[in-house]
Amino acid sequence: MLSPTERKKISSFAKTLLPHFSAEMKKYEEIYANYSVNGYSRDLCEQYAEAFINDVKKPMTEDIIQIASLYDRIHDSKSAGFYLDMLSEKKLSGEERFSYCIEMLKTTSKLGNWRDAEDFRTENINFMQLYGLKQSLQRQADMYMALALADCAAKHYYDAFKLLRFGYKPSGRNDTQLLEMLITGVYIFARSGDRDGLNDAVTNTHNCLKLFSEYEFAWSKSYYEKRIEEAAEGIL
Numbered sequence: 312m313l314s315p316t317e318r319k320k321i322s323s324f325a326k327t328l329l330p331h332f333s334a335e336m337k338k339y340e341e342i343y344a345n346y347s348v349n350g351y352s353r354d355l356c357e358q359y360a361e362a363f364i365n366d367v368k369k370p371m372t373e374d375i376i377q378i379a380s381l382y383d384r385i386h387d388s389k390s391a392g393f394y395l396d397m398l399s400e401k402k403l404s405g406e407e408r409f410s411y412c413i414e415m416l417k418t419t420s421k422l423g424n425w426r427d428a429e430d431f432r433t434e435n436i437n438f439m440q441l442y443g444l445k446q447s448l449q450r451q452a453d454m455y456m457a458l459a460l461a462d463c464a465a466k467h468y469y470d471a472f473k474l475l476r477f478g479y480k481p482s483g484r485n486d487t488q489l490l491e492m493l494i495t496g497v498y499i500f501a502r503s504g505d506r507d508g509l510n511d512a513v514t515n516t517h518n519c520l521k522l523f524s525e526y527e528f529a530w531s532k533s534y535y536e537k538r539i540e541e542a543a544e545g546i547l
Contacts, residue, residue: 312355313377315340321373338362350530351384364394372398372407379414386546388421408435409442409454416457421547425464432461449488452479456495460547468503472496484522490535493519497542513543 313321318339322332342358349355360378364370375394382391395418398411412435419428436458443454455474462471475496481489493516500509516539526532541547 312343312346312381313373315343318373322371335363347528348530350528350534351381353385353387356381356385356387356390360394370397372401372403372411376407376410376414379418383414383417383421386421386541388418391418392422405442409439409446409450412439413453413457416461420457420460420464423464425461425466428461428464432458448479451477452488452492455479456492459495459499463499463502466503468499468505471499475499485525487527487535490516490519494535494538494542495547497539498545498547501543501545509543513539516542 315336319336339362342355342362345358346355356378359381363374364378375397379391379394382388382394391414395411395415403411412431415431416428419431439454443451455477459471459474462468462474475492479489479492493512497509497512497516500512520532520535520539523532
């Protein structure tokens, strides 16, 4: 979830001048405080959706994308898809479209709609690849994980693993993006039915987690341990 500072940065200058902006940011800070203490939860999703989307006449595109991502974190792909549908006909900026494409691929793939995921990828792959070239390795990793999930949904497991090996370079021992990629690999092994590969992937991912010397939140370590267990059961 974006920190209050990060969210303020993506708000337009004109929006920051509106009378209600301070109250909006205060509400966001309250919700972020919930996230900081309790992590991802349905309560967090419902709080966020009620405050910034459901009761808002023109919700920010970034808020719709973020609520989809939050629902994805609690394995509620149907709710994630519901909110992403709000953007299907909306004109998006490059960054908004890139984030939207990533969330759509993830959600459609996890719902098992592999043909829809493949059609969506075919329609957007040129944009994603060109835009991704200008992004950080972390953002590129988000894209490749989403593409890998689409291949996984279509049972193209070799292609999925190939995408995860795009050349990501770890940023240190506390690299959560590397951990996310390894967890995605565990999930793909689980879905493929390769038990030997799955066991090795689980071991490697746990070893990566053991390297961490610090965590952003008190709940982070147990959260990632649970993520590894769930991925090994084919849940992501």
